[in-house]
Amino acid sequence: MDTFDKPVINRLILDYARQYLRVPALEIKESWHGVYAKHSERTYVVAAPVDGVRMVTVTSGSGMTLSFGIAQETLAEGPAE
Numbered sequence: 001m002d003t004f005d006k007p008v009i010n011r012l013i014l015d016y017a018r019q020y021l022r023v024p025a026l027e028i029k030e031s032w033h034g035v036y037a038k039h040s041e042r043t044y045v046v047a048a049p050v051d052g053v054r055m056v057t058v059t060s061g062s063g064m065t066l067s068f069g070i071a072q073e074t075l076a077e078g079p080a081e
Contacts, residue, residue, distance in 0.1 A: 014027070
């Protein structure tokens with residue numbers, strides 16, 4: 001898997017957008033390419049490496065969507081044992 005953006009794709013997107021947008025300048029100021037952990041069966045993984053510590057990680061690109069629900073569930077379970 002290539003983890004880098006391709007400048008040619010960005011140019012194609014901007015060229016297409018220029019057909020519809022009338023703005024003085026249309027350019028990409030910054031970009032970020034995320035690479036996410038993945039799991040074949042689980043949406044997220046919970047681990048308790050030591051007493052009193054619980055680690056939770058989302059195994060897809062949906063962490064912002066799931067985070068508050070997972071936090072509520074995790075806190076409702078009480079301290080890690």
